[in-house]
Structure formats: C-alpha cells, structure tokens
Amino acid sequence: MEASEKKINEILTENKIYEIPPYQRPYSWEKSHARELIEDICQAYQRNDPEYFIGSIITIEKERNRRYEVVDGQQRLTTLNIIFAVMKQLITHPSSVEDIQKRIMPVNPYTDEPEQPRLIVRKQDQAFFQKYILMGEDISSAQEMSETQAKFYDNMLEIKQVVSEFSEVELRRLVNYILEHVYVVFVVTDNFTSAYRLFNVLNARGMSLSNGDLLKNRLFEYCESKPLERSRVEECWNELENIVGIRQLDNFLSHLRTSIKGNKQQEILYQEFDEILEEYKEAPARFAEFLLRSAHHYEKIMENDFDNHLKTQKLISSLHRVAHDEWIPPVLAFLNKPVPDMEFADFVELMEKITYQNWVRRLGKTKRNTVYYQVINLINKGCSADELIETVKKYADNKEFEQLIRADIYHSPAVKAILLRLEQESQDQSVVKQFHGRITVEHILPQKLKDEYWIQRFTPDVHQELVHKLGNLTLLSGVKNSAAQYYSFDRKKEIYEKRNKKVSFDLTKEILEEKEWTKDQILSRQERLVKKAMEIWSL
Structure with missing residues (x-):
C-alpha cells in the first residue's frame, strides 16, 4: 500500500483513468454537500491558503500508474469532475477550456469525438454523465432522469450558482488554485482486501457508510x-x-x-x-x-402489489395503517418460505388480527414483537398452519380486546384505523377502496353540549358515557371544522353530506339516513360496530 499527498493537477491528468466499481453505491451527494465543497475551496482560494486538503481517495491499481478502481472517495472525485465541467461552461479562454476538457473528457483533435473520460461512473449512469455533465449538452434532450442522474445535474447547477459571482479572470485563477493548491491523500493498494479495510476507516468528507x-x-x-x-x-x-x-x-x-x-x-x-x-x-x-x-x-x-387477490390487498392496506411496522418481517418471512398448507391471504389475516388486538391493547414493543418472533421462527423451521394459528392465539385476548372496543375508543391511537377497516368491510367486497387525502374522526354527538338540540336529548351523565364510544364516531374527509362540531344534528348532516361527496364513506351515509341522533341510535350502532369488529379481529 502507498499513501501520498497529491495535487488535483496530479489526479486529473491525461494519463490517469478512474473507474467506479459496481459494488459502490451510486453518486449520492446532496446539493448541500456539493455547495460545501466548492464554497470551502473558494474560501481557501480567497484566503490564498498555500494548501487545502479535501480528504482521501482509496484506489486499487489495475494498470500501473494509469488505471485505478475507486474504493473510497468517489463522491468528492465525481464532484471535482462536475466542478471542472462547470468551469468549462463558464470560461471562454480557448487554452483554458482545452486544458479543462483534457482533464475530464478528452476530445480527439482531428474528429472532435469524445474519447474515454477520466472518470467512469456506474454503467447505467455513464452515458448521461458523459453527455450532459462532462460535455455540457442541452439537458432538455435527456429522457427521464434517474435519482443519481438528477443528483449529477442538481449539483452542477448548485456549483454553477456558487461560482457565477466570479469574473472570468477569477474563474481561471480559481481553476489554477484547485489544480496546484488543493490536495488529496491518494492511497493505492493492489487488492480489494487491503482497500476494503481502509474503506471502513478513511471516510473523511464522504457520506457515512450505510x-x-x-x-x-x-x-x-x-x-x-x-x-x-x-x-x-x-x-x-x-x-x-x-x-x-x-x-x-x-x-x-x-x-x-x-x-x-x-x-x-x-x-x-x-x-x-x-x-x-x-x-x-x-x-x-x-x-x-x-x-x-x-x-x-x-x-x-x-x-400492496397483490393484484387479483382482493382479500390480501384489503388486509395489507389495513396493516399499513398501524402505527408500527413490526408486522412486516413475519409477512416477508412467509413470502420467502411459504407454509405449505396455508394460503398467504389467511396468514396475512392472522397477522392483522393479532396486530390490531395488540395495538388496541397498547402492548409495549417488546411484548408485541414476542409473537412476531415466534411466528418467524416457526415459519423458518417449516411449521404447519395449525401450529402457527395455535401459537398466535396464545398471544391474543379476545375478552380484553372487546372491552376496549366497547369503551371510549376515541382515545385509542387505533381509532381511525379501526373505523377505516370497518368502512372497508361495509363496502362492496369485489373492490378494494383506497382512501386518500385528509380524513378526520368525527363525533356525531358533540364533545360539548352547546346546541339546544343536544341539551334536550342528553343529560351530562349520558353524554359523558356515550360521546367517545365507537357508536358515536364516524369518518369525514378534509380538515376538522371546529365550529361545526357543536351544531345540531340536522346542520351536522348538511355538512356531512357536503364533505362526504369528496370521499364517500358508507359509515357516514348511514348517519345521513337517521332522522334523530339519540341514546338509542348510538347504542344500536355501537352494538352493530362492536359485533363487526369482533368478527374481523377475534382469534
């Protein structure tokens, strides 16, 4: 292994080629990283610092003194190439432009055709990098950019914005400063193992390794x-x-x-x-x-890409509403190693049942994960469907779950997800309806008795008993209307009808059909919704 301080003039020179190997992550510097690098260099130039170091480049030498595989440092090396590409666009002095061109993308003087660039990026990005960054062709002719290609282009614009305040004379001096006074620690190894060890240690200005x-x-x-x-x-x-x-x-x-x-x-x-x-x-x-x-x-x-499997789509959609994603590993384990005598949809249904039970029961992460770990280990050992179902049932508590569903469910973090799942169940089962935009949970009987309509029908004790129950809650699209929430039932229905046109909720349509909203209506709806919830989630 050799390590030495080298000027950029010695790095970007016409006899050296750098390749980004396929195992490297794509170019990932954000605009802030590119701006920081060029601003730091500009400030060093303006201070007239005799030397300015920008980190290390670790390479494997593939061809003596000529071809190098970049193991670490591709972010800054790529950004340096982008900096010089920007300078080539802004400078008009012929000999300066020619020198910069040679350093990033040599052109055959007889055919004007580009030769091999000094930096070869990943295969899928090379043509874009060469054509639109190094050669500076009009980006409007480009097809849709990948995430990496967009970073090349965005960082080029960011760098251009920083240096555009310089006059052409200053730009030429800045280029000379970069070539003669900006240094890197250039590390050359002869095999991957040596380079790999260094790669994990020397990651100076580059993004932290994931x-x-x-x-x-x-x-x-x-x-x-x-x-x-x-x-x-x-x-x-x-x-x-x-x-x-x-x-x-x-x-x-x-x-x-x-x-x-x-x-x-x-x-x-x-x-x-x-x-x-x-x-x-x-x-x-x-x-x-x-x-x-x-x-x-x-x-x-x-x-949720399970076309033609409506039951699976509905269940996965429901699981995605849960406040945690701990259910994903067991589902992934099943897809990687299916249980022979169990349909995937039935397994997802099992996971949805235990996930919602434990969410409503407010179990801590450790307790929630216990059942998931058990399920994963059973799948990986090659269990039967019966073993899986019996194991999951041990972690369920139907009685406690029903008590909580019957209680003041509005205070549960799962309340909106529960209502959306009940909504799904009430709809045409031949389609899976997707809910988009802002959705709010609405109290039909208001949280405070202000309007005469409600005062006449509910005593304070009955109001307190019923207001946060499942039977008194529904779904509305859009932002909550704080003024309307205390209106009479008829006025509320007018608002519901208007708001429900955006996202049609069957749960809310049912309310519109009611002439009155009294204790009896709430209790009747409560029993119906609790029964449906238990059909969905009991084990």
Whole structure:
C-alpha cells in the first residue's frame, strides 16, 4: 500500500483513468454537500491558503500508474469532475477550456469525438454523465432522469450558482488554485482486501457508510477471485437498488434480518449480516439472489402489489395503517418460505388480527414483537398452519380486546384505523377502496353540549358515557371544522353530506339516513360496530 499527498493537477491528468466499481453505491451527494465543497475551496482560494486538503481517495491499481478502481472517495472525485465541467461552461479562454476538457473528457483533435473520460461512473449512469455533465449538452434532450442522474445535474447547477459571482479572470485563477493548491491523500493498494479495510476507516468528507454499503462491499470481497459470481452479484445488487431504492435499503435490510433471525437485533445490522453471510462465503451470488427475491417480496408488501387477490390487498392496506411496522418481517418471512398448507391471504389475516388486538391493547414493543418472533421462527423451521394459528392465539385476548372496543375508543391511537377497516368491510367486497387525502374522526354527538338540540336529548351523565364510544364516531374527509362540531344534528348532516361527496364513506351515509341522533341510535350502532369488529379481529 502507498499513501501520498497529491495535487488535483496530479489526479486529473491525461494519463490517469478512474473507474467506479459496481459494488459502490451510486453518486449520492446532496446539493448541500456539493455547495460545501466548492464554497470551502473558494474560501481557501480567497484566503490564498498555500494548501487545502479535501480528504482521501482509496484506489486499487489495475494498470500501473494509469488505471485505478475507486474504493473510497468517489463522491468528492465525481464532484471535482462536475466542478471542472462547470468551469468549462463558464470560461471562454480557448487554452483554458482545452486544458479543462483534457482533464475530464478528452476530445480527439482531428474528429472532435469524445474519447474515454477520466472518470467512469456506474454503467447505467455513464452515458448521461458523459453527455450532459462532462460535455455540457442541452439537458432538455435527456429522457427521464434517474435519482443519481438528477443528483449529477442538481449539483452542477448548485456549483454553477456558487461560482457565477466570479469574473472570468477569477474563474481561471480559481481553476489554477484547485489544480496546484488543493490536495488529496491518494492511497493505492493492489487488492480489494487491503482497500476494503481502509474503506471502513478513511471516510473523511464522504457520506457515512450505510449497512447496505458495508454488506455490498463484503459480498464483493467474497467475489474477488470469482469473476462469474461477481458479475451475478453486481447484476442482483443493481436490480435490488432499483426495486427498494437507495434511501430505503437499510430499512429493507433491517426487516429482512428480523425475518431471518426471528429475534431482537443484538449487534450492528451489518455485523449480523456478516454472520448470515458466512454460510454463503463460497457462493456469494446465491446470497445476492436471495436478497433480490426478498426485495421483490418486500416491494409487494410496501406497494400492496397483490393484484387479483382482493382479500390480501384489503388486509395489507389495513396493516399499513398501524402505527408500527413490526408486522412486516413475519409477512416477508412467509413470502420467502411459504407454509405449505396455508394460503398467504389467511396468514396475512392472522397477522392483522393479532396486530390490531395488540395495538388496541397498547402492548409495549417488546411484548408485541414476542409473537412476531415466534411466528418467524416457526415459519423458518417449516411449521404447519395449525401450529402457527395455535401459537398466535396464545398471544391474543379476545375478552380484553372487546372491552376496549366497547369503551371510549376515541382515545385509542387505533381509532381511525379501526373505523377505516370497518368502512372497508361495509363496502362492496369485489373492490378494494383506497382512501386518500385528509380524513378526520368525527363525533356525531358533540364533545360539548352547546346546541339546544343536544341539551334536550342528553343529560351530562349520558353524554359523558356515550360521546367517545365507537357508536358515536364516524369518518369525514378534509380538515376538522371546529365550529361545526357543536351544531345540531340536522346542520351536522348538511355538512356531512357536503364533505362526504369528496370521499364517500358508507359509515357516514348511514348517519345521513337517521332522522334523530339519540341514546338509542348510538347504542344500536355501537352494538352493530362492536359485533363487526369482533368478527374481523377475534382469534
């Protein structure tokens, strides 16, 4: 290994090529990172600092003194290329433009055709980076940009905004300052293992490493002497990132880890995956393929993508309304390893029942997770449907659940989700209705007795007994109208009818058909809704 301080002039020079390997995360610097880098450099230039360091670049030398694989530092190296691309756009002096062009994207002097760029980014982004960033062609001709390509472009605009205050003379001096006075620690190794160790230590200005980054690098480390495996891992990982999204990758891995181990996370997520990976050490592509299959299943869960399975869609939609996402790992475990004698929809129904029971019962996270861990471990051991159902039933409490549903349910964090689920159940079962926009929980009998209509029909004691019960609650679309909530029943119905046109709730339509709203109406509706809730969630 060699480490030395190098000027940017020695880094971006015509005899060196840098490649971003497929195991690296895509370019991910936000505009704030790009702005910080160029502003820091500009301030150092204005102070006339003799030296300004911007961090380290760790490489594997692939061809002596010429071709390097960038293991760490791609964020700043890519941004440096974008900075020079911006300078080329703003400077008109021919020899300066020619020099900058050579440093980022050489052009054949006889054919005017671009040659190989100094920096080769990931395959799927290379054409965009070369054409619209390095060559500066009109972006309007580009197709829809990926997330990474948008970052290239946004950061180019951000950098341009910062340096546009400089005159052309100052810009040329700034370019010279960057080339001659800005330094990096340039580390050259001859193999992936050495570079990988440094990669985890020297991550100066770059974004902190995610668990996904570390897992990916470990996978590629296992592929070092297996080119075919490496190609398959690259293919799987790129598709996985496209499916899950880079920002959601760690969430996916956390859920997947739980779906495999069926217990509370004991160590750093990456370290736990390191243990799981041990059994795939000789065949890392098999693990990459497992990750990809799991990513497809995870996407189906998150997007509720279960076409032609209306029962499953309804149940997953209901689970997504829960205030926690601890139900995802057992569902993912089932999709990865189905229970042979159990339909997926029946399993999801089982999960919805226990999830809502424990949510309404306000169990703490540890108690809630106990049943999920049990379910995961049973699935992974190859259990039967009966074993699964009997185990889940042990953690249910139908009696307590019914008592809570009958009580002042308005104060439960689950109240809106319960009403929406009851609404779903009352609708045509041949479709799954999706609810969008702002939805509020409405007291039909108001929380305060102000209007004469209510004062005549409810004593303070009866009002206190019934006001927060399920039978007195309904759903409305839009923002809560604080003035209207105390109106008489007839005036309330006028508001309900108007508001209900936006999102048609059957629960609210039922109210519109009532001529009066009295104790009897509330108790009758209470019994009907509690009975329906128990049909849905009892175990």
